[in-house]
Amino acid sequence: MHIDAFQTLADPTRRRVLDALRRGEQPVNDLVAAVGIHQSGISRHLRILHEAGFVTVRPDGQRRLYSLQPEPFRAIEDWLARYRQVWEARLDRFGAALEARQRQSNEERDEP
Structure with a gap:
């Protein structure tokens, strides 16, 4: 089996x-x-x-x-590695959007 x-x-x-x-x-x-x-x-x-x-x-x-x-865990890790770049790219875009929103919020607070 x-x-x-x-x-x-x-x-x-x-x-x-x-x-x-x-x-x-x-x-x-x-x-x-x-x-x-x-x-x-x-x-x-x-x-x-x-x-x-x-x-x-x-x-x-x-x-x-x-x-x-360890071998089956390595095989799973190898499989996941093929998809890692997909979610890392999404996380990078999410991080950039959060930073842009934070900058915008700070600029709005600093306006007189």
Whole structure:
């Protein structure tokens, strides 16, 4: 089963799992406590995250430790970079409009 990175991240619970894993490698029980859902739910979300390449699992005796993998995040960043110039240009125009409005407001205040 191959899941698109955006489909994977569309689920808010999976985003909470990823947020919890930002603190470093963790066992399932710690993720259960951090995310606040049952172990079976965490396991299901971890399976999906693992299949999508967002997490890796390392056996440690009886436990399985999960940690983030950077590659899918880089792929998302690369995808977003193609659109960054679109919103940066819009933000630049917005900033210029705000500055023009601020100058106009200051000039109107300074008039006698």
